[in-house]
Amino acid sequence: MTVIETLKSYLSTDPGADVRAALRADHERIRELAAQMAEEKTAGRRRALLAELKPLVTAHARAEEQVVYGAMLELRGAKEAHDLGNEGFVEHSLTDVLLERLAKTDLAGTDAWKAHATVLKEMLEHHIDEEEDAFFDALGERFDAAELEAMAIAFERTKAALDGGAEGQRRRR
Ligand SMILES: [Fe+2]
Numbered sequence: 127m128t129v130i131e132t133l134k135s136y137l138s139t140d141p142g143a144d145v146r147a148a149l150r151a152d153h154e155r156i157r158e159l160a161a162q163m164a165e166e167k168t169a170g171r172r173r174a175l176l177a178e179l180k181p182l183v184t185a186h187a188r189a190e191e192q193v194v195y196g197a198m199l200e201l202r203g204a205k206e207a208h209d210l211g212n213e214g215f216v217e218h219s220l221t222d223v224l225l226e227r228l229a230k231t232d233l234a235g236t237d238a239w240k241a242h243a244t245v246l247k248e249m250l251e252h253h254i255d256e257e258e259d260a261f262f263d264a265l266g267e268r269f270d271a272a273e274l275e276a277m278a279i280a281f282e283r284t285k286a287a288l289d290g291g292a293e294g295q296r297r298r299r
């Protein structure tokens with residue numbers, strides 16, 4: 127069964143949803159948090175912002191990879207869509223590296239914070255701009271309304287499952 131066939135099995139309750147609206151809503155919050163992280167001066171606020179941004183970006187990216195990139199990479203004869211998907215995976219992995227470094231080495235009290243947070247903000251802005259431009263266009267061209275709706279439902283479910291797992295891990299620490 128293809129990704130899109132699996133996704134269609136989710137269809138039922140939420141007519142009119144479009145995965146691009148769900149992605150855009152996360153993108154707005156991600157942009158805000160990343161901009162604040164690059165400007166923030168106090169260690170406590172920096173850590174609090176990272177504690178919100180990291181699980182949001184991580185769950186968003188993994189759900190996006192599974193649901194949206196997965197469907198794009200399955201398309202036949204769609205080299206541009208495949209290139210966009212593959213570039214997206216690489217950009218996600220670089221974002222993961224910066225988020226891990228900010229968290230694991232706890233840079234919040236150091237001068238290195240601003241450099242890392244600024245590069246992270248610029249990478250996220252570039253990535254999100256590209257997704258909302260070429261990537262969203264490709265989704266609109268390649269998938270019909272029912273498929274985009276199925277992706278929206280699957281994206282939210284996948285993200286909730288991932289974020290719920292991360293929340294559980296945080297609580298167990
Ligand atoms: Fe995204």
Ligand SMILES: [Fe+2]
Nearest residue numbers: 187190214257
């Ligand atoms: Fe992305």
